[in-house]
Amino acid sequence: DGGITQSPKYLFRKEGQNVTLSCEQNLNHDAMYWYRQDPGQGLRLIYYSQIVNDFQKGDIAEGYSVSREKKESFPLTVTSAQKNPTAFYLCASSIFQDRTKTNYGYTFGSGTRLTVV
Amino acid sequence: GQSLEQPSEVTAVEGAIVQINCTYQTSGFYGLSWYQQHDGGAPTFLSYNGLDGLEETGRFSSFLSRSDSYGYLLLQELQMKDSASYFCAVTDTGGFKTIFGAGTRLFVKA
Numbered sequence: 001d002g003g004i005t006q007s008p009k010y011l012f013r014k015e016g017q018n019v020t021l022s023c024e025q026n027l028n029h030d031a032m033y034w035y036r037q038d039p040g041q042g043l044r045l046i047y048y049s050q051i052v053n054d055f056q057k058g059d060i061a062e063g064y065s066v067s068r069e070k071k072e073s074f075p076l077t078v079t080s081a082q083k084n085p086t087a088f089y090l091c092a093s094s095i096f097q098d099r100t101k102t103n104y105g106y107t108f109g110s111g112t113r114l115t116v117v
Numbered sequence: 118g119q120s121l122e123q124p125s126e127v128t129a130v131e132g133a134i135v136q137i138n139c140t141y142q143t144s145g146f147y148g149l150s151w152y153q154q155h156d157g158g159a160p161t162f163l164s165y166n167g168l169d170g171l172e173e174t175g176r177f178s179s180f181l182s183r184s185d186s187y188g189y190l191l192l193q194e195l196q197m198k199d200s201a202s203y204f205c206a207v208t209d210t211g212g213f214k215t216i217f218g219a220g221t222r223l224f225v226k227a
Contacts, residue, residue, distance in 0.1 A: 031213055042121075042204055043160070043217040050213050058214070090159060096212055105150050105162030106215065 002027045006091050006109035012117045013078065013085060021076045021112045023091035030095060032074035033106065036060060037088040049074055050096075078114065086116050119143045121218035123205055128224045129195055137190045137203050137221045145210030149181050149188045152204045154220070160204060164190065192223075200225045 004025045013019045025032065031050050035043040045058030049068040063082025068074055074093075078085045092106040121141045129135040139149070148167040152160040166172055166181035166188060178191040192199055202220040209216070 033215075035217070042219040043206075045214065045216065048214060056214075059216070094213075103148060103150070103165035103167065105152070105165055106160075108159040108161070110159050 004091055004093055004107055004109035006089075006112050008112060009110065011112055011114045013114060014117060016080045018077055018079050019114070021078070021089055021091075021114070023074045023076065023109060024072055025074075025091075025093045025107075025109075026072060027093055027107060028071070029093035029107070030071070031093060032068070033092045033094075034058075034064070034066065034074070034076045035090045035092065037090060037111075043090065046076065085114055088113050119207075119216055121205055121207060121216065123203075123218045123221045125219070126222045126224070128226065130226050131195055131197060133195050134191065134193050135195060135223065137192075137205075137223070139188050139190075139205035139218060141186050141188075141205070141207050141218075143207050143209060143216065146183065146186075147208040147210055147212045149179070150206045150208065150215070151177075151179055151190045152206060152217075153201050154204065155201045163203075195225050197225050197227065199223060 007022045033048040034046040037043050044060050046064050047066045049055035065077045089112045091109045094106045097103045123139045150165045151163040154160040164179035171180045176193045181188040202222050204217050204220045206215050206217045
């Protein structure tokens with residue numbers, strides 16, 4: 001079955017440490033996204049990528065970095081510059097769809113819970 | 118700036134109908150989507166409106182008025198399993214970047 005796989009499910013980071021969250025999809029989707037969700041809040045966009053080797057900053061990109069070397073993969077690195085990284089991180093993918101036609105939305109992975117210890 | 122406004126909580130009884138409103142103010146607009154998220158889970162896509170009017174998918178319907186920058190999600194024949202958070206989301210011009218609202222927590226009572 002096609003889908004998005006995020007790993008690990010839980011991650012603990014020490015102060016000053018960089019960590020990388022994995023996101024892999026086998027849906028053949030062109031676009032991929034990273035969102036951050038804090039308790040009781042909505043999703044905030046960190047980075048997104050429309051095609052391989054290209055990505056754009058979202059609303060809260062500071063302290064994060066990404067790469068898109070393969071269509072299937074969009075890893076997110078949380079750097080030591082991110083001062084408050086404890087959150088639920090969600091990866092998603094989508095295809096481009098005409099606004100007037102049936103839209104299938106984003107497919108999300110099951111998320112990674114990152115905690116600073 | 119960009120903002121989406123939706124109520125923080127809604128409570129309804131099983132079998133009833135509930136409407137969750139969403140107003141948005143964004144720099145560009147491509148479409149309005151709705152997602153459901155159960156506690157601890159990932160959001161799942163429910164519905165999308167790219168043009169004005171009503172879209173129906175089973176017990177769920179979604180409406181959009183672009184001139185009013187307003188939409189709503191209508192849930193009919195509520196079931197206990199519908200207790201979850203519901204997010205409206207606006208995709209900007211270009212069809213890729215999507216911004217989410219803070220979510221509406223729906224409690225369904227027996």
